[in-house]
Amino acid sequence: MTDRMATARPLTVGIDVGGTNIRASVVDAEGEVLDTVQAPTPHSARALEDALERAVRELLPRHPIGAVGLAVAGFINADRSTVRFAPHLPWQDTPVAERLTRRLDLPVILEHDANAAAWAEYRFGAAAGGHNVVLVAIGTGIGAALLIDGRLYRGSHGVAPELGHLQVVPQGRACPCGKRGCWERYCSGTALADTAIELLATDPAPSTVLAREVSRDPGSLTGRRVAGAAQDGDPIAMRAMADFARWLGLGLAFVSDIFDPDLVVIAGGVSSSAPLFLDEAREEYARAVTGAGHRPLARIRTTQLGEAAGMIGAAELARAVLADSGDVARTH
Structure with missing residues (x-):
């Protein structure tokens, strides 16, 4: 890439800061990933910031980088400079953007990971052309993002929308957030495993692959394993997947009643199993949404x-952010 091209269309680094690994990718203006490095996520704030700096510095000699964005699973303040709280990371009320900007001499911004994913899908993926878009990222729990007329909605304090913690079952399953009956406790990878275990407990004579697996090691069951067993025709797993599909459809009906989106994007690890649940979820959503049969569906x-x-x-x-600040020509 020539200096002139780098000045006009700078490359930036996006980092997924996960509880297990950090992944840093160089991305061009068309959303193409050009290079990626990965490392385990350290458990102290200083060590994590050291690891993030190392990841960017590993990429700097290979690419003209103008800015860095971090996708964080946690609460980010309104100006996207501080991590208020991240349940799986060692940051609490920490000015992460300022610290890394000082270390790297590059502009650094933070974003909630679901917001970052929604923006990518809007610019380059499944949400392109949407007007009011909800992204629901289903993995261990539920993350969510909302785009209104092409703008991310973060709320007054930078933490909206927490759709995974809408209460759908009063006094239902306990949630790590401290409440009971949250949507993600019935519609997530974790919930899928919990539902399968409950079904196995009520079956008087389960003779399935999952039953044998759970009898050997009750803690080994994961949502991914349940989905795989459903794909193979395991009856308990298929019932658990049907329950998941029902809760997804009901939850999306709640979301549509509140936001009336024209498009919903299902992301996260569970999305890879969509053929097992998406048609049933769409049907449940179409039945459950207020005004069913008399309104357009997302x-x-x-x-x-x-x-x-x-x-x-x-x-x-x-x-x-780099373009808005006038630092387009500042690349390393």
């Missing part, structure tokens, strides 16, 4: 960018 799609969406979105948001 289109429901699965992610187009997959696990890279958070990194691509964070990089694209960093590029926008």
Whole structure:
């Protein structure tokens, strides 16, 4: 890439800061991932910031980088500079953007990981052309993002929308957030495993692959394993998946009653199993939404960018900040 091209269209780095690994990718203005490095996530704030700095410095000699965006699973303040709280990371009320900007001599911004993924899907993926878009990222729990007329909605304090913690079952399953009956406790990878275990407990004579697996090691069951067993025709797993589909459809009906989106994007690890549940979820949504039969329904799609969406979105948001600040020519 020539200096002139780098000045006109700078490359940026998007980093997915996960509880297990950090992944940093160089992304161009078309949303293409050009290079990626990965490392385990350290458990102290200083060590984590050291690891993030190392990841960017590993990429700097290979690419003209103008800015960095971090996709974080946690509460980010309104100006996207501080991590208020992240349940799986060692930051609390920490000015992460300022610290990394000082270390790297590059503009650094933060974004909630679901917001970053939604922005990537809007710019380059499944949400392209949407007007009012909800992204629901289903994995261990539920993350969510809302785009209104092409703008991310973050709320007054930077933490909206927490759709996974809408209470759908009063006094239902306990949630790590402290409440009971949250949507993500019935519609997530974790919930899928919990539902399968409950079904096994009520079956008088379960003779399935899952039953044998749970009898050997009750803690080994995961949502991914349940989905795989459902794909193979395991009856308990298929019942658990049907329950998941019902809760997804009901939850999307609540979401549509509140936001009336024209498009919903299903992302996160569970989205890879969409053929097992998406048609049933669409049917449940169409039945449960207020005014069913008398209103347009949102289109429901699965992610187009997959696990890279958070990194691509964070990089694209960093590029926008770089352009707005007039630092387009400042690349390393």
